[in-house]
Amino acid sequence: MVNVHDILETITMIQDENLDVRTITMGISLLDCCDPDIDKACEKVYRKITTLAKDLVKTGEDIEKQYGIPIIHKRIAVTPIAMILAPCKGGDPVKFALTLDRAAKDVGVNFIGGYSALVHKGFAAGDVELIESIPRALSATERVCSSVNIGSTKTGINLDAVGMMGRIVKQASELTADRDCIGSAKLVVFCNAPEDNPFMAGAFHGPGEPECVINVGVSGPGVVRAALAKAPDNANITEIAEIVKKTAFKITRMGQLVANEASRRLGVPFGIVDLSLAPTPAIGDSVAYILEEMGLEQCGCHGTTACLALLNDAVKKGGVMASSKVGGLSGAFIPVTEDAGMIAAARAGTLSIEKLEAMTAVCSVGLDMIVIPGDATPEIIAGIIADEAAIGMVNFKTTAVRVIPAIGKKIGDELEFGGLLGSGPVMKIRYQSPAKFIGRGGQIPAPLQSLKN
Amino acid sequence: MVGILAKVSTSCAEYNANVIEVTQSVLQDLFAMIMLVDISGMKGELSEMSDAMQKIGDEMGLSIHVMHENIFNSMHRI
Numbered sequence: 001m002v003n004v005h006d007i008l009e010t011i012t013m014i015q016d017e018n019l020d021v022r023t024i025t026m027g028i029s030l031l032d033c034c035d036p037d038i039d040k041a042c043e044k045v046y047r048k049i050t051t052l053a054k055d056l057v058k059t060g061e062d063i064e065k066q067y068g069i070p071i072i073h074k075r076i077a078v079t080p081i082a083m084i085l086a087p088c089k090g091g092d093p094v095k096f097a098l099t100l101d102r103a104a105k106d107v108g109v110n111f112i113g114g115y116s117a118l119v120h121k122g123f124a125a126g127d128v129e130l131i132e133s134i135p136r137a138l139s140a141t142e143r144v145c146s147s148v149n150i151g152s153t154k155t156g157i158n159l160d161a162v163g164m165m166g167r168i169v170k171q172a173s174e175l176t177a178d179r180d181c182i183g184s185a186k187l188v189v190f191c192n193a194p195e196d197n198p199f200m201a202g203a204f205h206g207p208g209e210p211e212c213v214i215n216v217g218v219s220g221p222g223v224v225r226a227a228l229a230k231a232p233d234n235a236n237i238t239e240i241a242e243i244v245k246k247t248a249f250k251i252t253r254m255g256q257l258v259a260n261e262a263s264r265r266l267g268v269p270f271g272i273v274d275l276s277l278a279p280t281p282a283i284g285d286s287v288a289y290i291l292e293e294m295g296l297e298q299c300g301c302h303g304t305t306a307c308l309a310l311l312n313d314a315v316k317k318g319g320v321m322a323s324s325k326v327g328g329l330s331g332a333f334i335p336v337t338e339d340a341g342m343i344a345a346a347r348a349g350t351l352s353i354e355k356l357e358a359m360t361a362v363c364s365v366g367l368d369m370i371v372i373p374g375d376a377t378p379e380i381i382a383g384i385i386a387d388e389a390a391i392g393m394v395n396f397k398t399t400a401v402r403v404i405p406a407i408g409k410k411i412g413d414e415l416e417f418g419g420l421l422g423s424g425p426v427m428k429i430r431y432q433s434p435a436k437f438i439g440r441g442g443q444i445p446a447p448l449q450s451l452k453n
Numbered sequence: 454m455v456g457i458l459a460k461v462s463t464s465c466a467e468y469n470a471n472v473i474e475v476t477q478s479v480l481q482d483l484f485a486m487i488m489l490v491d492i493s494g495m496k497g498e499l500s501e502m503s504d505a506m507q508k509i510g511d512e513m514g515l516s517i518h519v520m521h522e523n524i525f526n527s528m529h530r531i
Contacts, residue, residue: 002522006529007487008480011518065500068520250528257527 014069018222018285019251021258022278023073024060025198026053027205027213027271030079030114038091041084042099049076049103049112052212052268057108059265063258071258072420076104077203077215078114086126093130097137097144104143113203115146118193121155121443131164135171138183145201151191151389153396157444162389165189166382166438170405173374177407180415185369189385189401191392196272197328202365202400213271214263215328218255218319219278222285223247224311228293240294241314248275248318256323274328275319276364277311279339281422287311287332288341299341300351308332309362329398331364337404337417337424338369347425353384361391366399371415371424374407381405383434386444394447457486457513464505469496489522 013019033044053076060074081096097115104112115137117127134146148165151157172183188202195206198215205213227247231240255273263270279287288299291307312331320326334356336342345351353370360366366388372381385401392399406415406426416423462472465488474489492499503519510517 002489002525003529004476004478004480004485004487006525008485010520010525010528015516062498062500065503065519066521067524068503068518069524253527254524257523 013220013223017220017226018280018282019220019254020070020072021216021255022219022276023075023198023200023217024056024071024258024262025075025077025203025215025217026056026266026268027077027196027209027215028052028079029205029209029211030081030084031207034084034087036087036089038088038095041088042095045078045084045096046099046103049078049100050106053107053109055266059262062265063261066261067257069254069258072219073110075109075198075200075203076107076112077198077205078112079205079207080116080118081114082117082124082126082130083207085130086124088126093133094137094140097133097141100144101141109143111143111145111200113145113147113200114205115144116148116204118149119158119161120149120152120191122158123161131161131168134168134187135175135183138172138186139175145186145188145203147188147190147193147202147204149190149193150385151393151444153192153393153449154446155443156446157191157386157389157393159386159438159444160441162386163379163382163438163441165385166380167378169381169403170376170378173405173407180417181404181406182417184404185402185417185421187402189389190398191389191400192396192398193400194328194398198274199276199278199329201402209271210269212268214259214266214268215271215274216255216259216262217274217276217278217328218251219276220247220251221277221279221287221290222282223251224277225284225286225290225293228290237294237310241310244311244314245318248315249322252319252322270325272325272327273319273323275315275323275326275330276328277315277332279333279335279342280420281338281340281343283340286339286341287334288339288345292341298348298350299345300355304355305358305362308334308359312363329364333365333368334359334363335369335402336427337371337415337422338420339422343422343424346427353427353429357387357391360388360399361395364398366392367401367403369421369424370403371406371426372403372429373410373426374405375410376405376429377433377435379433379435379438380429380431382438384429386434386438390444393444396449454513457515460509460513461488461506461517464502464509465490468502468505469494470502
């Protein structure tokens with residue numbers, strides 16, 4: 001029989017430490033929905049999504065009941081829409097966004113990702129049209145998320161696309177200025193974007209993926225923090241790493257169980273488990289608090305990058321053994337507005353954009369959910385994107401930028417999204433202009449991958 | 454509190470779920486009763502029984518968790 005201690009530990013994790021499965025994301029290929037007539041293509045897209053995902057939400061809820069595990073989100077990721085747009089002869093790309101939004105509402109998912117383009121080596125048919133339409137698409141829809149991949153280790157960075165995205169991010173904020181600039185919170189600019197990431201806003205169903213697949217994202221910063229809180233004060237850092245590893249193992253095993261069950265019930269192959277520590281604004285569910293539990297006075301102080309590197313690595317080591325297939329972003333997320341500890345550190349001025357940038361070199365994603373002043377020029381935003389992409393390119397890892405220019409607000413003001421997106425202070429940026437660099441355009445060549453020192 | 458076991462096992466019987474083992478202990482100052490229930494011949498869905506237990510819990514001021522054994526096996530065993 002199962003041991004009493006194990007039962008109570010699991011219940012405590014769920015009840016008191018915010019353990020949950022963050023998302024079950026169904027990836028759907030839309031490649032067979034192409035049509036020269038954009039309206040016909042939209043109709044095919046709608047039909048395919050609502051057919052394949054019709055039981056997704058109900059299945060998620062049933063699994064929740066069976067195992068007593070909260071499954072917070074049920075979501076959908078689709079083939080980058082730029083690829084579906086390519087064969088269309090004319091027509092407004094926003095029609096696809098409206099179709100995705102309608103399909104998401106009708107099957108009951110709260111986000112659908114894939115209003116995306118992959119332009120790390122240049123623009124193909126459909127790419128520029130799609131990217132230019134992103135601000136309008138995000139403003140006209142509620143549940144659609146967008147992402148653009150502008151660089152990779154193998155190809156280098158498309159600086160033309162970087163410059164373009166600086167402008168698009170700003171426009172996405174401007175068009176939704178009346179709704180706390182929510183547009184840019186649904187837009188991610190990637191370097192080395194994973195094709196199987198289940199987490200929004202950057203989820204899309206990569207061209208190398210199968211027809212339909214179930215990916216699961218686990219969470220659990222609160223559980224890791226609670227486990228560390230029980231460690232003695234004189235525990236050395238190796239022991240801390242071991243605790244994180246063991247906890248990550250348990251969390252991931254739960255994710256794997258849910259993934260297998262969802263895959264079986266829906267008759268859709270299991271793709272990957274994404275072993276990410278995804279914080280929420282809920283008390284205790286914070287990655288920053290884990291770092292503070294390791295011994296930092298506040299997240300952002302000197303030593304933060306080292307603690308985060310250890311955390312990120314230990315999460316992967318524990319998780320990899322617990323799941324048959326691991327993928328997506330897998331590591332620790334550091335979205336500022338979604339993490340109570342990060343918000344506090346940013347308000348106190350301990351956490352700066354520069355420190356966050358350093359942290360992204362060792363965490364799983366990038367500059368995530370950072371509110372910047374509304375008067376940041378498109379070139380400054382492009383500069384932020386270029387810096388972050390360079391870190392990803394050189395280190396062979398995924399990096400992303402999701403900054404929110406807070407239109408009409410200045411440093412120190414606050415932006416409030418509510419819900420899981422949270423809130424956060426407008427952070428300090430540098431106003432000296434990188435416009436000449438960004439304006440050069442072209443491709444930053446791919447980096448050397450040997451002779452490393 | 455009187456009748457916890459009676460109420461919970463009556464509800465199990467209504468769903469034709471067979472109570473195999475019951476352990477009771479005081480853990481971290483909390484009274485904890487753990488029941489192992491066989492649902493192989495159960496009537497209706499596990500989710501319905503879970504809702505019924507939730508209701509009993511609310512009425513009696515207890516918290517009752519209905520969880521499939523697999524979650525503990527997968528989390529705590531390799």
